[in-house]
Amino acid sequence: MKQKSSDESGLIQSTPLYLLTTMILLAVLAVSVLIAVTFGTVKIPVSQVYQVIMHELFGAGSPDLGTGSVHDVIWLIRLPRLILAIAVGMGLSVCGVVMQAIVKNPLADPYILGVSSGASLGATVAIMLGVGAFLGAGSIGICAFVGAFGISLLVLLLSNVGGRSNSIKLLLAGMALSSVCSAFSSFVVYFANDKEGMQTLTYWLMGSLAGAKWQSLSFIFPIVLLSVLFFWTQYRSLNLMLLGDEVSITLGTDLHRRRQGYLLLTSLVIGFVVYASGMIGFVGLVVPHLVRMLFGTDHKKLLPLSALTGAIFLVWADVLCRVIIPNTELPIGILISMIGGPCFIFLMTHKKYGFGGGRS
Amino acid sequence: MKITTEHLQAVLGGSHILKGVSIEVSDKDFVGVIGPNGSGKSTLLKCIYRVLSPQGGAVYLDGKALQSYKPKESAKKMAVVAQHNYYNFDFSVQDVVLMGRAPHKKAMERDNADDYRIVRESLDQVNMGDFAQRSFSTLSGGEQQRVILARALAQQTECLVLDEPTNHLDIKYQLQLMDIVRSLQLTVISAVHDLNIAAMYCDKLFVLQNGQITAFGPPRQVLTREFIRRVYEVDAKLYTDPETGRLHILYESAGCGQLKIGGGSI
Numbered sequence: 001m002k003q004k005s006s007d008e009s010g011l012i013q014s015t016p017l018y019l020l021t022t023m024i025l026l027a028v029l030a031v032s033v034l035i036a037v038t039f040g041t042v043k044i045p046v047s048q049v050y051q052v053i054m055h056e057l058f059g060a061g062s063p064d065l066g067t068g069s070v071h072d073v074i075w076l077i078r079l080p081r082l083i084l085a086i087a088v089g090m091g092l093s094v095c096g097v098v099m100q101a102i103v104k105n106p107l108a109d110p111y112i113l114g115v116s117s118g119a120s121l122g123a124t125v126a127i128m129l130g131v132g133a134f135l136g137a138g139s140i141g142i143c144a145f146v147g148a149f150g151i152s153l154l155v156l157l158l159s160n161v162g163g164r165s166n167s168i169k170l171l172l173a174g175m176a177l178s179s180v181c182s183a184f185s186s187f188v189v190y191f192a193n194d195k196e197g198m199q200t201l202t203y204w205l206m207g208s209l210a211g212a213k214w215q216s217l218s219f220i221f222p223i224v225l226l227s228v229l230f231f232w233t234q235y236r237s238l239n240l241m242l243l244g245d246e247v248s249i250t251l252g253t254d255l256h257r258r259r260q261g262y263l264l265l266t267s268l269v270i271g272f273v274v275y276a277s278g279m280i281g282f283v284g285l286v287v288p289h290l291v292r293m294l295f296g297t298d299h300k301k302l303l304p305l306s307a308l309t310g311a312i313f314l315v316w317a318d319v320l321c322r323v324i325i326p327n328t329e330l331p332i333g334i335l336i337s338m339i340g341g342p343c344f345i346f347l348m349t350h351k352k353y354g355f356g357g358g359r360s
Numbered sequence: 361m362k363i364t365t366e367h368l369q370a371v372l373g374g375s376h377i378l379k380g381v382s383i384e385v386s387d388k389d390f391v392g393v394i395g396p397n398g399s400g401k402s403t404l405l406k407c408i409y410r411v412l413s414p415q416g417g418a419v420y421l422d423g424k425a426l427q428s429y430k431p432k433e434s435a436k437k438m439a440v441v442a443q444h445n446y447y448n449f450d451f452s453v454q455d456v457v458l459m460g461r462a463p464h465k466k467a468m469e470r471d472n473a474d475d476y477r478i479v480r481e482s483l484d485q486v487n488m489g490d491f492a493q494r495s496f497s498t499l500s501g502g503e504q505q506r507v508i509l510a511r512a513l514a515q516q517t518e519c520l521v522l523d524e525p526t527n528h529l530d531i532k533y534q535l536q537l538m539d540i541v542r543s544l545q546l547t548v549i550s551a552v553h554d555l556n557i558a559a560m561y562c563d564k565l566f567v568l569q570n571g572q573i574t575a576f577g578p579p580r581q582v583l584t585r586e587f588i589r590r591v592y593e594v595d596a597k598l599y600t601d602p603e604t605g606r607l608h609i610l611y612e613s614a615g616c617g618q619l620k621i622g623g624g625s626i
Contacts, residue, residue, distance in 0.1 A: 240459060242449045242451075249409075250409050250411070250435060251460065252435030253463075292450070296495075297449040
């Protein structure tokens with residue numbers, strides 16, 4: 001990144017810079033939430049929006065603020081949705097970073113080890129065959145969670161057959177299981193011949209934050225946040241993962257068990273993200289690269305910065321989804337791929353950033 | 361620090377690579393392991409630096425079996441510079457060297473001022489002090505290997521294992537790296553391709569042939585005309601520089617009968 005050679009003081013210079021950036025991003029995130037909450041299809045005066053929030057948080061203002069449609073729109077629809085956007089953005093970005101380290105491949109995203117196909121299969125059987133219908137409204141999400149988490153376990157298991165697992169075996173096991181799952185999904189879709197179900201499935205696969213509820217947030221948000229903090233403490237091992245197992249043994253760390261642990265935790269987080277918001281692509285791939293471009297690969301900086309960038313990105317993406325076409329909500333997955341794809345191409349061509357493959 | 365191996369046996373992909381290798385490296389010795397391609401040099405070193413576990417025999421650090429050390433403990437005693445150091449992600453030079461501090465860190469401990477000081481000193485020792493903020497992947501091969509050496513130095517170990525670190529480097533950088541290593545006064549065990557380099561830097565040589573030690577001793581004693589013909593199947597002349605007293609090996613090119621000076625490792 002930085003081409004300048006530096007004197008001795010340059011060694012520590014970068015640390016305050018990244019701390020400052022972290023602070024700034026935190027502030028930007030807070031401000032983003034405050035602004036984003038005023039956007040929506042229903043026009044509500046800005047002052048009223050904050051009155052409702054102040055009332056719910058601190059009991060300020062008249063008790064009337066606690067009821068009525070304005071209250072419901074802000075407190076039960078907009079705010080949970082924003083909090084979910086933060087959780088999903090953080091979760092996807094950080095899991096992207098971790099997954100790229102686990103499989104030692106810059107092209108990895110959180111879904112690479114078959115998670116997306118597993119989740120799709122789960123959603124497919126839930127929608128088409130009515131599996132898990134007794135779970136009620138959340139059955140699609142729960143089946144997707146089971147599919148995503150289940151396939152991760154299977155990948156982990158499979159990669160350990162016949163010797164210790166490594167990043168190549170993980171990738172291959174992921175690809176193999178992924179194609180099996182896709183085949184079964186297609187099989188179910190083909191024979192169920194259910195047009196309405198297909199529509200539901202397609203819509204679900206595009207991802208959406210519209211299903212946000214305080215009740216599910218009460219466990220998803222803490223899980224994501226704690227995982228992010230946990231991975232932050234593991235930055236040294238994550239750095240070592242990129243050097244490979246051999247080098248890290250000589251540096252005193254056996255990565256085998258850590259890799260399994262990290263994989264389980266990312267699967268869990270991604271499972272919850274999928275449960276709450278369906279499949280949202282590109283965030284987990286682009287955000288880590290974006291941050292790496294500016295701040296380098298050191299996970300100590302990469303993790304917190306990716307988490308915050310991902311959260312801000314998703315908050316604004318969700319706002320755009322709601323306002324870009326009047327009176328219609330665009331599925332967030334579509335929007336992000338529409339923006340994310342060109343961004344990715346721009347990164348590839350415009351910056352002296354080699355995605356690890358050296359630079360031109 | 362003392363390193364010994366006893367009857368090391370290693371089987372890789374069904375073939376017996378090491379057939380009972382015993383070597384002994386004393387404190388502050390600069391020991392070279394030589395032998396033709398496929399003789400098991402790298403395998404021997406990998407057993408010593410724990411990347412491979414031997415099927416038989418054992419490695420001892422200071423008389424204690426290597427397996428009884430935790431990876432972190434052995435990484436505080438022994439640092440490694442190996443030949444392949446291609447990284448798929450960009451790290452700054454400082455980040456790379458800072459990883460050398462990993463064995464000294466507890467699970468959740470952060471890097472402190474001491475670590476940064478050690479990183480700075482290590483980089484200065486390999487004359488890369490000005491490169492701390494550069495991206496590792498933009499450096500030349502010679503510079504990269506010096507950074508890896510700095511990482512090994514940041515581990516602050518008594519022993520350094522060199523697994524053909526100068527492969528693919530120009531002669532200038534080969535000599536530079538070996539000069540730096542020599543000046544550190546550590547226990548060094550190094551696989552060496554180039555017999556001239558071995559003669560220049562090593563106090564003692566072990567010769568590996570088909571997975572067995574066939575000769576050992578000071579370079580002058582080991583490296584003879586007959587020895588080179590027998591082990592490397594090349595005719596050579598040995599020559600002692602009257603000014604420096606150094607041993608030089610001049611190879612005769614097999615086909616044309618011309619004299620050729622230099623390592624000619626590959």
